[in-house]
Amino acid sequence: MAVIQSFGAAEVVTGSCHLLRIEKGPTILVDCGMFQGTVEDRNDEPFGFNPRDVDILLVTHAHLDHVGRIPKLVKEGFVGRIVTLKSTMDLAEVVLLDSAHLMLEEYQTRFRKAQRRGAEKSVKEPLYTPDDVEAVYDLPMIFVKYDEPIEIAKDVTATFRNAGHILDSATIELDIVEGGEAKTLVFSGDLGNHNDMVMPDPVYVKGADALYIESTYGDRNHKGIQESVAEFKEVVVNTLLNQGNVLIPSFAIERTQEILCILKQMYDSRELPTCQVFLDSPMAIRATRLYDTYHKELSRQCNNYLKRDGTIFEFPYVKYTLKPEDSKKINDIESGCIIIAGSGMCTGGRILHHFKHRLWNEKNALLFVGYQAEGTLGRRIINGERHIRIYHEEVVVRASIHTINGFSAHADQSELIDWMNHFDNLGKIFLIHGEYDKQRIFRKVIEERMGKKAHIVAPEENIYL
Template sequence: KPLYEKDDVRLIYQLPVMEVGYGETLSLDHEIKVTFKNAGHILGSAIIQITFEEDGEQKCIVFSGDLGNDNELVMPAPDTLEEADALFIESTYGDRNHKGAKESDAELEAVIKETINNEGNVLIPSFAIERTQEILCILKQMYNRGDLPVCQIYLDSPMAIRATEIYKNYHEELTECCNKFLERDGTIFGFPYLNYTLHVQESMKINEEESRCIIIAGAGMCNGGRILQHFKHRLWNEKNALVFVGYQVEGTLGRQIVDGEKKIKVYNEDIIVKAKVHTINGFSAHADQNDLIRWMQSFKRLGQIFLVHGERDKQEIFQKAIKERMNKPSHIVRYAETIEL
């Protein structure tokens, strides 16, 4: 049975909602206090710090939630904390380190230049939240430096367009780089080559463009969304490039292409994959092993460590790294396990 179902989600919306800002402390009663810190993962993500009194002694439990990385492109680095008697930390990428941000940016830039200058088009399946905004920032930086060839860029995802507007509304939570763009241009992500295609008719008109386009569309794993119509119209052309900037789960269309499938089915049509396929692994809204360990090392006092939110084999590698680099034991939490602190 799932941990929760649709009815459980509906019930949540019947509960009273209280807005709490980062750094604000909420008192649940006279003994238990909760403080939310910026996790730097996506807009609104939070580390939860719970303090309470037990037997006359002050205790602190921290839940990391999903932590962001330190590249400071769109989201700032996660807030650091000083102490925790118990830390429950995510372990999504506890087994590995991402490719460097500069290296990933350079790889994307090289693909774009080669493809556009060859009169081709670049297709980028992208997640609507965080990944899309990072790609837009990178493209804007290329434009500002004069490194972006003349082209038309289409953000062809209604969800990503609306999410991007929300990012602007909460610009104070973003990096200094994003806020400088906003102050200078009146927009964080916008620049002359960028077009937002919210409506279906606008999306369909992109098909009339023969070359020199960069198309960013969902779904990020190609299991639906507008990216499929662009596959149908452009994936068979060897002048074009398909760039994956996010993880492709096994069983998805994106994973099939990454694994080398040369013929795919889109809208019941067989499409030959002739476009050049690139996978750039450095783009991730998650902290990698180095980020996670650096974040833990910033605690002045750190008690027990519990590993959650990750696959068991990755957690075992992370557990070993924590022991080697921090000389501290950690515990991998099992499903439905009760922890006594």
């Protein structure tokens, strides 16, 4: 009998990692992501299983909380096959190398300080290095295409469906024949928002004996996209006309591209005041170029831009700042800037430097356009914290704070219910990838609106198919 255990994204949002053991068959891992926010210390803990025992790693998409511990998995003994879309591994390389460089830089800084105290042994080594990331790409990989079933092991077939979340994100269907009995297990991955300007809508799935579904926004519905875009435009225009600057902590993948699309629309319609738009994130710049490369997977609007302009996301006001010295020069500009920088949850990256230089000025605006996990600086600011420490310096938060949830790359409660209602046959429902209190709300809504019971998966709980 097949059994599933979740070693991440169980009663929390991040750290997606689900182990499927098939009796007399392969051991399959679905995602191996990094924990973020209040649970990030769990990244250093043992996996809870032996990486050497894993035969196949399936990857739903390239967000850090779904791929961020793959180098650690390899470092600790995984030598199996990776099965996913090629663009996902291309994007994952950008994400993982960025993560590795940041961890290495932080380690080196702490080590130098510890040396002066004679306490080198107290400094924790990075989870992995750029070399460990490169080792991932030495493993055998099978690249799939959407909607084309592929036999990944005897009596196990995988089909990847477009989840509409980020570039080439996937819902994974696993058809398993065990003891002469066929069963279908579906992992939703992260499902996209139907109002996304860059990505197509998620593809519906026909049936599942067991469904593992994300529940990040299972407790609420997003604002309408038109309302969200209008609010975004108002903040941007008013701040620029007031001689201020707009700071946008943005996830490098999908959210950055969507924000660039909106700003390009504003430029086309002459709604955007004369300004300078800085994409100040090497990772986001590389990711944006990959979006251009794999443009056929994007929305019709994106492909229309490409046909018209030869580029999807660029327009005359946009400037890419790859080098640190170019990023620092932005500080010399007093007003008229829109600065899009990582990290999306303000846990590191160049956005912190811009906070230090601009967050204290009441003319400026801080515009959150993505999810902020518990324990992150972004969530603390949203919750009202008005004095924060950045690089050992206290900074007062005087800039206006705005949160726009309608741009979420995740489906909201109604969209998750709608997606499940399109199953012709749906067996057991298991909730993962969500905060526990929100999952309880979602579980109740599923029962009321679908007449079905859902189970909240506990960490390492054995679920038998």
